[in-house]
Amino acid sequence: MKPLLFKIAKTNEEAVRILQEDYPYFYDKWHYHVETQIMVIVEGEGTYFIGDAIGHFKAGDIFILGSNLPHFFRSEQQYYQGLSTLHSKNISVLFALESMGERMLDLPEFFAVRKLLERSKRGLMLEGDMRKKMFDAAHVMAGKEGLERIIYLFDQLHSLSISNELRALSHVNFEPGPLPSDTKKINGVIRFIMENFSKEITVSDAANVANLSIQAFCRYFKLHTRKTFSQFLNEIRIGHACKLLIEDGYSKKEIAFQSGYDNISYFNRQFKQITSLTPSEYARAHRINHNQAS
Known part of the structure; x- marks a missing residue:
């Protein structure tokens, strides 16, 4: 960005x-x-x-x-x-x-x-x-x-x-180059994603927020975030799922749905890809760490 x-x-x-x-x-x-x-x-x-x-x-x-x-x-x-x-x-x-x-x-x-x-x-x-x-x-x-x-x-x-x-945390060093108009635009897209990630969001929806064509938006978003739109959206969703797993009281199906996934298999694949753990392994690892810290 x-x-x-x-x-x-x-x-x-x-x-x-x-x-x-x-x-x-x-x-x-x-x-x-x-x-x-x-x-x-x-x-x-x-x-x-x-x-x-x-x-x-x-x-x-x-x-x-x-x-x-x-x-x-x-x-x-x-x-x-x-x-x-x-x-x-x-x-x-x-x-x-x-x-x-x-x-x-x-x-x-x-x-x-x-x-x-x-x-x-x-x-x-x-x-x-x-x-x-x-x-x-x-x-x-x-x-x-x-x-x-x-x-x-x-x-x-x-x-x-x-x-x-x-x-x-970050994988790369960022070289800042402030452009106020770009900052306003990308912040608007991020705000839209954060407010709607639990719903179905398409790249077309995000492109409309930025007032760009889909092709131009994909280039713009990758240039500014160093991630594709789908990578960024999945990381937000899986991050939310991690939070719900830590809180307990939710079934895996509920967690997937609240995080924006209506397909459990796809949810499991994305979770493993991003965290290197299954949802069950993540929850178990958190319980172990929490007990050790207590």
Whole structure:
């Protein structure tokens, strides 16, 4: 996609900025910024789009979003309802170490941190004990100011740089090239998909939203998302199915139907292709992980 450049407002005194946001839903426009962002989900759930990665997020999840990495977080549909009392809260730590000194990252002491920042340009998701540690650390950092905050950030970056509990998300590095008209168009298509994926959607429907012919839309969509329309739609649907499998109480047929599939065999094939597991294997693996974490 061609994302919108998002400029982080900050004062000259802030080398490290903390944003504590509490809104009905997360900022859901495809964008990027030069600052590296550590984003801690405090409350809320939905679907993340990070580079070419799509997945489900929930409270407690933590992401490291590298400089100029396109991303956005789309809250579940119920968060957009007019009378909803749901909240979407996050703590974000934003910083650009390069602005603290051109040669700093060339120092031997910053070698591991420099590698971490390079890896973060594909998007990283924290796992295991590191996720709990950083969740607590973000709250502590929010209470610090000035030099204390910078020193504390360096300490956390050091811990992250030597951790093996970071999972890369995007398969490729994205080169941002913002065009506001393109951003508005692709965001409109994504919004249409997110609001209608449980129904029958055709490429013609999506092309109409973008006001393009089917042939032009297919080229446009692949260029901007690096996925075909059907790949993108299936990943959204299977991501929703994963969420329902975790919640329990649904039969496989109900999950398939609520995720936009009326053919169980096709649902099973797509699920295995995207997750490398069958729905039953996925649910079982989640139960095992959940019990181990308890």
